[in-house]
Amino acid sequence: MKDRETNRIRALALALAACMVLCFALAGCSLPGRAQSKIKKTVEEMSTVQKVTQMMMLRFKTWGTGDAAKNVTELNPEIQSLLRKHSFGGVIVFLENMQGAEQGTRLIDSMRVANQLGGAKTDLLIGIDQEGGYITRLATGTQLPGNMALGAANDTANTQRAASIVGEELKALGIDLDFAPVLDLNNNPNNPIIGLRSFSDDPQIASNMGSAFIKGLQSAKTAAAIKHFPGHGNTDVDSHSGLPLINSSMAELEKYELLPFTACIKSGADVVMTAHIQYPQIETQTYVSRFSGEKISLPATLSKTMITGLLREKLGFKGVVVTDSMVMDAIAQHFDRKDAIKLAILAGADMLTVPVETRTAAEIGELERCIDDVVAMVVGGEIPMESIDKAVTRILTLKEKYGRLEPAKENKVEENVKNAQAVLGSKAHHDAEWEITEKTVTLVKNEGGTLPIKASGKTVLVCPYASELKALEYGVKKLKDAGILAQDADVSCLCYNGMTAEAEKIAEGAANIVAVSAMYSDLDLDPARADWSAFLDKLCDAVHAQSGRFTVISAQLPYDLARYQKADALLAVYNGRGMNSDPGIFAVDTLQYAPNIPVGVYTAFGGCKPTGKLPVAIPKLDASYRCTTEILYPTGHGLSW
Numbered sequence: 329m330k331d332r333e334t335n336r337i338r339a340l341a342l343a344l345a346a347c348m349v350l351c352f353a354l355a356g357c358s359l360p361g362r363a364q365s366k367i368k369k370t371v372e373e374m375s376t377v378q379k380v381t382q383m384m385m386l387r388f389k390t391w392g393t394g395d396a397a398k399n400v401t402e403l404n405p406e407i408q409s410l411l412r413k414h415s416f417g418g419v420i421v422f423l424e425n426m427q428g429a430e431q432g433t434r435l436i437d438s439m440r441v442a443n444q445l446g447g448a449k450t451d452l453l454i455g456i457d458q459e460g461g462y463i464t465r466l467a468t469g470t471q472l473p474g475n476m477a478l479g480a481a482n483d484t485a486n487t488q489r490a491a492s493i494v495g496e497e498l499k500a501l502g503i504d505l506d507f508a509p510v511l512d513l514n515n516n517p518n519n520p521i522i523g524l525r526s527f528s529d530d531p532q533i534a535s536n537m538g539s540a541f542i543k544g545l546q547s548a549k550t551a552a553a554i555k556h557f558p559g560h561g562n563t564d565v566d567s568h569s570g571l572p573l574i575n576s577s578m579a580e581l582e583k584y585e586l587l588p589f590t591a592c593i594k595s596g597a598d599v600v601m602t603a604h605i606q607y608p609q610i611e612t613q614t615y616v617s618r619f620s621g622e623k624i625s626l627p628a629t630l631s632k633t634m635i636t637g638l639l640r641e642k643l644g645f646k647g648v649v650v651t652d653s654m655v656m657d658a659i660a661q662h663f664d665r666k667d668a669i670k671l672a673i674l675a676g677a678d679m680l681t682v683p684v685e686t687r688t689a690a691e692i693g694e695l696e697r698c699i700d701d702v703v704a705m706v707v708g709g710e711i712p713m714e715s716i717d718k719a720v721t722r723i724l725t726l727k728e729k730y731g732r733l734e735p736a737k738e739n740k741v742e743e744n745v746k747n748a749q750a751v752l753g754s755k756a757h758h759d760a761e762w763e764i765t766e767k768t769v770t771l772v773k774n775e776g777g778t779l780p781i782k783a784s785g786k787t788v789l790v791c792p793y794a795s796e797l798k799a800l801e802y803g804v805k806k807l808k809d810a811g812i813l814a815q816d817a818d819v820s821c822l823c824y825n826g827m828t829a830e831a832e833k834i835a836e837g838a839a840n841i842v843a844v845s846a847m848y849s850d851l852d853l854d855p856a857r858a859d860w861s862a863f864l865d866k867l868c869d870a871v872h873a874q875s876g877r878f879t880v881i882s883a884q885l886p887y888d889l890a891r892y893q894k895a896d897a898l899l900a901v902y903n904g905r906g907m908n909s910d911p912g913i914f915a916v917d918t919l920q921y922a923p924n925i926p927v928g929v930y931t932a933f934g935g936c937k938p939t940g941k942l943p944v945a946i947p948k949l950d951a952s953y954r955c956t957t958e959i960l961y962p963t964g965h966g967l968s969w
Contacts, residue, residue, distance in 0.1 A: 367721060367724045367725060367728060370449050370450065370724060370733075371721055371724065374449060374720065376703050376707065376713075376716075377699065377703055378414075378448075378449065379706075379716050379717070380699055380702045380703050380706065380716065381416050381417070382415055382416065382417045382450070382723055383417055383673070383679050383680055383716070383723065384416050384417055384679070384683055385417055385419065385420055385455060385650065385679055385682070386416055386686055386695075387419065387420045387421070387653075387681075387682050387685075388403075388407055388425070389422045389424040389425065389687075390424055391406075391687060392687060397687065399424040400424065400425055400435075401435060402431075402434070402438065403435070403438045403442065406689055407442075407686070408438075408442045410686070410695075411439060411443050411446065412442050412443070412445050413446055415449060415450065416448075416452065417452075417723050418453030418454060418504075419439055419454055419455070420454075420455040420456060420457075420681060420682070421435075421454060421455070421465065422456075422457075425465075426465055426467060426501070427468075428467065428468055428916075428917040429468060429500075429501070429748040429751075430745045430748070430749060430917075432466070432501050432748070433741065433744050433748045434741060434745065436501060436502040437502060437739070437741040437744065439454070440452055440502070441739070444735040444736065449734075449735075450734065450735065451727065451732035451734060451735045451736060452732070453504050453551075453723075454502060454503045454505065455503070455504070455507055455553070456503050456505070456506060457508070458497075458498055458508060459474070459475060459508040460472040460475065460478075460490060460491075460494055460508070461473055461476070461524060461525070461902070461903050461922070462524045462903055462922075463525055464920060466497070467919060467920060468752055468917045468918060468920060469753045469757075470497060470757040470758060470761050470920070471761070471905070471920040471921060471923070472493065472761050472765075472923075473490070473761070473764060473765040473901075473903060473922070473923060473924050474902055474924070475524065475526060475527045476902045476943055477524075477902040477903060478490060478527060478537055478541075478764075478768065479526070479527035479528040479530075479533050479534070479537055480769075480902060480941060480942065480966075481768045482533055482536070482940075482941060482943070484536055484537070484539070484540035486764050487540040487541055488541070488544040488547070489544065489764060491508075491542070491543070491544025491548075492544040492545070492547050493757050493760060493761070494506065494508070494544070495545040495548025495549070495550035496548045496751055496757075497752050497753075498548075499548050499549055499550050500744075500748040500751040500752060501748050502744060503550070504550065505553060505599065505726075505730075506550055506551065506552060506553065507553045507599075507650075508541065508545070508553065508555075509537070509538045509541040509542065509552070509555075509592075510525040510526060511534055511538050511555065511557075511559075511588040511589055511592060512525070512559050512560040513529050513530075513559060513584065513585060513588070514526035514529055514944055515529040515584075515944075515945075517885075517947060517955045518849075518955065521560070522560055523885050524884065524885065524903060526944075527943060528944060528963065529944045529945060530964075531584055531585075531587035534588040535588045535590075535591035538554065538588050538591065538592045539591055539595035542554070542595050542596060543596075546598075549730065549731075551598040551726060551729070551730050552599070553600065553601050554592045554597045554599070554600055555600070555601035555602075555652070556601055556602065556603035556652060557589055557600050557601065557603060557628065557639060558581055558585055558607070558634060558638065559574070559581065559584075559586070559603065559605075560572070560603045570657060571606060571617075571657075571658040571662055572604070572658070573607075573625075574605055574606070575608060576609060577609045577610065578609070578610050581607075590643055593643055593644065593645050597645075598726055599647055599648045599649070599650055600639060600645055600649050600650070601652055601681075602634070602635065602649065602652060602677065603627070603628050603629065604627045604628070604652055604656055604659055605627050606625040606626070607625065607628065607631075608625040611626050611631045611633050611634065612625075613625070614626070615662070615667070617661075617662040617663075618662060619662050620662075624662060626671065627658060627659070629672055629677065630663070630668060630672050630675055632674060632675040632676060635675045635676035635677060636676040639676070640676055647722065647726065648678045648679060648722050648723055649678050649679070650677070650680075650681050651672055651677050651679070651680050651681050652681060653682040654680055654684075655682050655683075655684070665683075665684070666698075666701050666705075669698070670702075670705055670710060673702075673715060673716070674711065674715065676715075678718075678719035678720075684698050749916045752916075752917075753914065753916075753917075753918050753920070755914040758911065758923075761923050765927040766930075766931070766936045767939055768901070768902065768927075769900070769901055769931045769938045769939075769940050770899065770900040770901075770938060770941060770942055770966045771899055771938035771940075771966060771967040771969075772898040772900060772942065772965065772967065773889075773895065773898040773967070774896075774967055775897065776877075777969070778879060778896040778897040779879060779931075779932055779934075779969065780932065780933055780969065781840050781842070781879070781933050781934070783813055783817045783818070783819055783933065785818065786820075786837050786839055787817075787818065787838065787840040788820055788821075788834060788835070788840070788842070789804070789819065789820070789842045789843075789929065790824045790834065790842070790844065791821075791822075791843075791883075791906075792823065792824060792844065792860050793904075794823050794825070795906030795907060796823070796846070796906040796925055797821055797822070797823040797906070798906055798907045798909075798910075799906040799907055799921070799925035799926050799929075800844070802910070802912070802926045803927070803928070803929025804929060805912070806929075806930050807933050807935055810935060812930075812935050813933060822834070824843075824863060827863075828860065828862070828863035831866035832866070834867060835873075835874070836874075837874075838871055838874075840871075840876060840877050840879065841877070841879070842879045842880075842932055843867060843868075843878070843879070843880050843881070844880075844881045845860075845861075845880050845883065845884075845891070846883045846904035847882070847884050847885045847887060847888035847891075848884055848885065848904075849885075850955065853887075853891045853953040854952070854953040855953075864880070865894070868895060869894075872894075877896045877897070878894070878896050878897075879898070879899065880892045880898050880899070881899045881900075881901060881925065881928045881929070881932070882899065882901065882902075883901055883902075883904035883925055886900040886942065886944065886946060887946055887947070887955065889960075889961060890946050890947065890948055890949045891949060891953065897932075899938065900940070900942065901925060901927065901928040903922045903924040903925075904922070904924075905921070905922035906925065907919070907922070908921070938966070938967070939968060941963075942963055942964060942965045942966060943963065946959070948960045
């Protein structure tokens, strides 16, 4: 009897389990199946022109050129007409476009409306380079500390929290795709374009932080685009103004640069952006540069070896491949436009970012000719229709995932404006931003217990820029509000721009001087070429002459930590941007500000303990203030108290 009852219960449990499996299967397969059918049907119904334009992401930063150029903050008739005429894949927006919550929301809505009125079969993808930190494209909202700062914290929960704030603010504006995170490893101190945009020179840190950033964006229903594949860190040329070359073998890439990309593809990155960089040891196909007349290797953006062979086949990436801007000098100077587009598509790129500038009616005419050229190449068989269909299918699959497969049927712009005003730069987001940044500050040197500063005597805080002065003052205000500094403490802040001859006067009577150094290139380290570095040397000597202490806050690239070895204490905060107004007032459309400097000041006085570790190695400098191969402070170095 007992066995019979046991068998009956077991049979019932199995039946219920089978039912649940069937329901799960129906729920899990029928929806994707319907979406796939819809995508397939949409592609089949598209004309060749619609498919080609679906593979283009345009930008409308300004209208007009030279002194006549004006920021595009609302659509003019020419842009409206263009968006109505063609079914473009998307638009990438910039700081010039995004000046406030209401304005930005209405601008993006007007793009979608123009697209819809033109009879487009799909909605637009709206993209942006909102990396956080030094590279942000919103005038308002929450900036966050930036990638290198997050790498210094090396805390996946911290990074995910930061990225979720980025994603929430973008989603509130109607932006679907963030061209972030940057996965380039900044192992070249002279890199002119990556720098603070990199998490680290350590591939494991970059892998972990990149994966967490993706998770944070996607938790806010924002797509993530990792860049710049297969790596832009180990070069001293900016692809905006030149064609970089990295002389690494495939084996070397696999051991270093590719590791974060591999990890983040496994973590579910939606999009990969390619780099305009030559890899002559890997790419055998060449092109005669129209700029120099010399044979050059195809950069990764135009390389089938890199995109199809490496990214698709070897790393298994199945999402959308987008090019970096095709009007950057790395491509535009060296390649005929028609050739570059053909090579990119044949290489396996799905979406061309800014194939042509669209700042004037004449340039819109150039875009029309560009579209005609690509259509002719497809019709003539130079570009297989199969390649086009695969690319468009991947783009539509991405759109379906983020709710943009079909044009919006209902206009909710007023509701969206109110939501954006409530979300962008909210007090909750700025409070979280401060907490996130506290974990990033790195104490590199602290002789004689210089830090935390005991404000029993005169303390002077100095910085090179007026906007940084407000950041210093805000840090002091936070200390006083927290009761860490007395309201009448002898602490003053000044900007040393224009005061570089007054080092002794500034230091007079000071027990402590805290100086902000903002290094943007190695030129900032040489006193023969930079007044400010010479000034800091004199300031250090002047305060030491009266037995005072000298602290340097490295606010930008941390390689200047090697420059100021006479300092008693060294802190790194990884973002030198300041502020234009009191960020304690959380009004709608308060301008973005960087939290790094005020949190650095807060830390220097003991407001919190420094827990960050250097995310990049700091090399020693030679007599000419150039980086050597000898390491002064290794990756992972960091002190506390």
